Amino acid sequence: xxxxxxxxxTATERTRxxxxxxxxxxxxxxxxxxxxxxxxxxxxAGEVEIAYFPEATRAVVEGPYDVSLVEGSITTPEELExxxxxxxxxxxxxxxxxxxxxxxxxxxxxFGDVAEFRSIVYAHPEYLSxxxxxxxxxxxxxxxxxxxxxxxxxxxxxxxxxxxxxxxxPRIPSHSVCVECKRRGNVCVTVAHGTPCLGPVTQAxxxxxxxxxxxxxxxxxxxxxxxxTVSIAHGLRELGMSEPEVVRIFRTFNAASEPFRRESERHExxxxxxxxxxxx
Amino acid sequence: MSHKLTDGGQVMHVGTLARVExxxxxxxxxxxxxxTDVQLxxxxxxxxxxxxxxxxxxxxxxxxxxxxxxxxxxxxxxxxCWAVEDACGVEVPEEIRLxxxxxxxxxxxxxxALHVFLLHAxxxxxxxxxxxxxxxxxDVVERxxxxxxxGNDLMDTVGGRSVHPVNVKVGGFYRYPTREELRAxxxxxxxxxxxxxxxxxxxxxxxxxxxEQPYEYLALRAESGYPIEAGSVVTSSGGAFAVRDFTKxxxxxxxxxxxxLHARLDGSPDPYVVGPLARYSLNADRLSDVAREAAREAGxxxxxxxxxxxxxxxxxxxxxAYHEALRIIDGWTGSGxxxxxxxxxxxxxxxxxxxxxxxxxxxxxxxxxGIIRDAQIVPPTSQNQPSVEADLxxxxxxxxxxxxxALQHRCEQAIRNYDPCIxxxxxxxxLTVDRG
Ligand code: SF4
Ligand code: SF4
Numbered sequence: 006x007x008x009x010x011x012x013x014x015t016a017t018e019r020t021r022x023x024x025x026x027x028x029x030x031x032x033x034x035x036x037x038x039x040x041x042x043x044x045x046x047x048x049x050a051g052e053v054e055i056a057y058f059p060e061a062t063r064a065v066v067e068g069p070y071d072v073s074l075v076e077g078s079i080t081t082p083e084e085l086e087x088x089x090x091x092x093x094x095x096x097x098x099x100x101x102x103x104x105x106x107x108x109x110x111x112x113x114x115x116f117g118d119v120a121e122f123r124s125i126v127y128a129h130p131e132y133l134s135x136x137x138x139x140x141x142x143x144x145x146x147x148x149x150x151x152x153x154x155x156x157x158x159x160x161x162x163x164x165x166x167x168x169x170x171x172x173x174x175p176r177i178p179s180h181s182v183c184v185e186c187k188r189r190g191n192v193c194v195t196v197a198h199g200t201p202c203l204g205p206v207t208q209a210x211x212x213x214x215x216x217x218x219x220x221x222x223x224x225x226x227x228x229x230x231x232x233x234t235v236s237i238a239h240g241l242r243e244l245g246m247s248e249p250e251v252v253r254i255f256r257t258f259n260a261a262s263e264p265f266r267r268e269s270e271r272h273e274x275x276x277x278x279x280x281x282x283x284x285x
Numbered sequence: 286m287s288h289k290l291t292d293g294g295q296v297m298h299v300g301t302l303a304r305v306e307x308x309x310x311x312x313x314x315x316x317x318x319x320x321t322d323v324q325l326x327x328x329x330x331x332x333x334x335x336x337x338x339x340x341x342x343x344x345x346x347x348x349x350x351x352x353x354x355x356x357x358x359x360x361x362x363x364x365x366c367w368a369v370e371d372a373c374g375v376e377v378p379e380e381i382r383l384x385x386x387x388x389x390x391x392x393x394x395x396x397x398a399l400h401v402f403l404l405h406a407x408x409x410x411x412x413x414x415x416x417x418x419x420x421x422x423x424d425v426v427e428r429x430x431x432x433x434x435x436g437n438d439l440m441d442t443v444g445g446r447s448v449h450p451v452n453v454k455v456g457g458f459y460r461y462p463t464r465e466e467l468r469a470x471x472x473x474x475x476x477x478x479x480x481x482x483x484x485x486x487x488x489x490x491x492x493x494x495x496x497e498q499p500y501e502y503l504a505l506r507a508e509s510g511y512p513i514e515a516g517s518v519v520t521s522s523g524g525a526f527a528v529r530d531f532t533k534x535x536x537x538x539x540x541x542x543x544x545x546l547h548a549r550l551d552g553s554p555d556p557y558v559v560g561p562l563a564r565y566s567l568n569a570d571r572l573s574d575v576a577r578e579a580a581r582e583a584g585x586x587x588x589x590x591x592x593x594x595x596x597x598x599x600x601x602x603x604x605x606a607y608h609e610a611l612r613i614i615d616g617w618t619g620s621g622x623x624x625x626x627x628x629x630x631x632x633x634x635x636x637x638x639x640x641x642x643x644x645x646x647x648x649x650x651x652x653x654x655g656i657i658r659d660a661q662i663v664p665p666t667s668q669n670q671p672s673v674e675a676d677l678x679x680x681x682x683x684x685x686x687x688x689x690x691a692l693q694h695r696c697e698q699a700i701r702n703y704d705p706c707i708x709x710x711x712x713x714x715x716l717t718v719d720r721g
Binding site: 028030033084109217257 | 345
């Protein structure tokens with residue numbers, strides 16, 4: 006790979022903010038969302054200097070970096086160390102996607118399967134390089150902004166990048182998918198067809214994609230700001246979902262996010278005890 | 286990075302492979318021009334998908350397994366749907382199969398265009414990456430982005446989203462795209478088809494090292510058409526078996542230096558190859574006229590054994606995918622339901638499809654409520670890993686006269702020939718790491 010020493014860079018080059026893209030445990034889908042900005046990619050490359058992005062280029066410009074995008078969760082001891090390094094060399098650190106903001110689907114290991122995983126661990130004592138939990142980046146270092154989604158949304162990514170270049174707060178809504186459905190003029194899939202939907206507790210960002218395809222939201226953007234998961238879980242039960250199904254719907258790509266984790270655990274042993282109610 | 290060993294040997298080590306999906310490294314040791322050790326080290330952390338699938342409902346694999354890879358989620362969705370439907374004894378009608386094929390064309394286009402233009406072409410034109418390349422060849426990069434975007438548009442239209450489509454379910458789709466939605470993408474696909482034909486010409490003009498590899502090829506072959514969403518298995522030495530017999534022929538094993546399993550065919554010590562070269566060499570007769578013509582003009586025979594020329598074959602497959610997408614859209618009537626019910630039952634089911642990088646196999650065991658008791662996934666990169674290493678061995682041996690820098694670059698390129706999807710390869714349940 007080519008390493009460019011930035012002291013060689015001309016003054017004009019140095020005025021462009023530098024961007025680094027880092028990967029931890031993930032599927033690469035959130036990074037791909039950046040490469041999928043076909044109409045904007047070359048312009049973006051003019052606005053910022055892509056200084057470190059192994060998925061796209063061999064060239065490496067030495068840090069520190071003005072903006073770091075971090076994809077993926079922390080699942081190995083090596084990653085624990087590497088995230089500290091990333092924080093040190095980043096002026097602004099933005100996490101992208103459910104893996105980086107909530108531990109991702111690999112956080113399913115944090116739940117009931119632990120015993121099963123342990124048995125694997127003990128069967129192979131040399132198997133030391135995987136942590137028993139998958140954790141979001143914010144559990145280890147301070148994060149300047151968290152962009153939700155599995156995968157993230159392209160327009161939101163461009164907004165966050167623009168905001169960090171312009172040193173302003175990104176305009177990313179924190180209301181639920183329901184609001185996006187209303188804006189789009191969708192018929193509510195729950196009201197009209199009795200389809201279970203996590204839209205009321207899921208953060209907007211996708212443009213209410215699933216309901217536009219006659220499907221209930223499965224929560225890939227994670228919990229909105231103040232989700233009433235107790236009431237939605239009650240609704241899901243009324244629509245005919247069993248307790249194990251309620252557990253599973255909260256346990257997908259954002260399983261370790263606090264509200265979803267709590268709600269799934271409430272339903273784990275055959276449901277919440279009668280009378281235990283509207284949770285604090 | 287290259288350094289001398291005390292015994293006179295030399296080590297070449299590249300710690301982070303660039304322009305591949307996922308995290309991998311390359312380690313090669315040689316003495317007097319003889320290669321003594323070659324390792325493609327996949328250090329991408331394992332994500333345990335096969336364990337997560339246990340205890341989930343039979344309706345869940347398409348959404349869950351999509352997250353194994355953001356570059357080829359449709360491949361995971363399709364192979365898992367076929368396998369679950371097989372376990373439940375359900376066959377979907379032809380219309381649903383065609384819509385699956387259409388969505389899959391979008392994924393081939395997005396993935397192949399990404400690889401050809403952004404990840405692979407910079408090697409041939411001498412750049413670190415596509416952004417650097419765009420400074421001198423803006424037309425090439427812009428064309429690549431247009432071609433890629435048309436594939437993503439198709440995925441958005443049929444699947445709702447290009448990374449992790451939301452519209453796929455066991456039994457079919459939540460809803461079909463409307464005729465108007467399909468018609469709206471048609472002109473972009475038509476334009477991109479013409480540009481894809483130009484792309485075959487462009488990449489055929491690159492300079493290719495002379496190298497023919499003797500590998501066994503393995504791919505699906507369908508009753509008609511080029512293999513994409515379905516088929517049964519054939520090999521270049523004349524082997525043929527049904528997808529349900531996959532695990533009788535393909536055995537997975539692990540090596541200490543990689544977090545990904547390797548695979549072997551019928552116990553053979555020689556590697557086999559899946560992916561574009563294998564598909565093309567076993568199915569050239571099934572290509573559409575326009576793709577065959579493009580291949581012929583590019584100087585490809587009915588088989589291709591030079592791994593560096595895989596970029597031409599990918600470009601030919603881009604032509605095929607556009608042509609096929611237009612054919613499906615033009616013939617689309619949208620009659621019949623978008624999905625059929627798949628009631629659970631106890632059983633074992635098998636499914637395979639041609640991911641952009643090669644055959645992707647799934648197997649599920651369900652109980653009578655449809656809860657998954659066991660799951661097995663064999664991704665293309667695991668199958669190709671031994672042949673990547675074999676290529677590196679051959680190349681270092683035959684090009685040891687090159688200086689370190691040039692040799693290292695060649696080797697990195699040899700790995701990128703395969704478009705390895707490293708995230709996919711580290712999905713598995715059981716893992717040992719040798720820290721020796
Ligand atoms: S959040 Fe989802 S799309 Fe993004 S890297 Fe993780 S699994 Fe992939
Ligand atoms: S509707 Fe829900 S599950 Fe569907 S894409 Fe949006 S956030 Fe994700």
